[in-house]
């Protein structure tokens with residue numbers, strides 16, 4: 137049986153969660169000792185990266201979170217999406233923020249068992265769970281188990297609602313053969329709803345970027361720390377669009393941070409941005 141244990145990635149969610157909180161995007165409900173420790177340990181590296189390369193991990197974490205928020209809000213307001221599943225939610229505050237802003241929205245947060253149990257406890261302690269804001273277990277690597285994507289969607293979702301799935305900070309931890317299996321399954325299950333969308337961040341392969349060596353060193357370190365196969369899957373925008381078409385998505389749009397520098401409150405950086413947000417509709 138294929139290895140379906142990717143829990144080595146989970147600790148990084150605490151770092152991101154604290155970055156969001158320190159920048160006013162999250163709530164005190166998601167303040168954790170793990171997040172604070174990782175955040176302060178990471179500061180010297182973040183400062184050094186900013187000085188040497190003109191950006192840091194935090195830059196891309198904030199860029200991707202703001203742009204995903206923007207794209208998803210647009211899908212709610214303009215396309216009538218009323219059901220969202222945030223897979224690999226970690227300590228994302230989006231479910232809380234969006235349920236407060238959109239009274240008709242159903243929001244399901246999904247993750248591996250340990251992270252999910254922690255998230256559920258934090259949400260429950262602060263009275264933030266409700267019938268329309270729930271947590272469920274999902275493992276994107278499993279098939280035909282109670283935590284497999286298709287099984288969870290059939291059991292937990294309302295098939296009459298326009299549905300959007302989010303992943304953030306997940307896909308680059310897997311090689312293409314593995315993550316494309318998830319994307320294929322996702323396109324199939326999303327076709328069962330009146331409308332289906334998938335929004336995610338991704339880091340393409342920047343072989344041309346002036347700081348390629350810094351990026352490669354970071355990728356190597358991250359793969360080692362998380363015991364995963366960190367992979368930059370695509371070489372350019374056209375490759376992203378072509379691949380998602382082959383995977384079963386009818387329309388793909390690639391959002392680039394530079395396009396939002398004037399309009400969203402995202403940090404800018406010296407040199408070209410590194411993160412992309414993809415918006416796919418089936």
Ligand SMILES: C[S@@+](CC[C@H](N)C(=O)[O-])C[C@H]1O[C@@H](n2cnc3c(N)ncnc32)[C@H](O)[C@@H]1O
Nearest residue numbers: 142146148149152224225226251275276304305
């Ligand atoms: C880098 S964190 C990202 C969390 C959050 N979305 C963020 O941006 O901070 C990766 C998340 O993926 C979850 N995860 C790892 N492997 C997974 C899998 N096979 N299926 C679902 N979630 C997984 C981890 O538990 C963790 O919460």
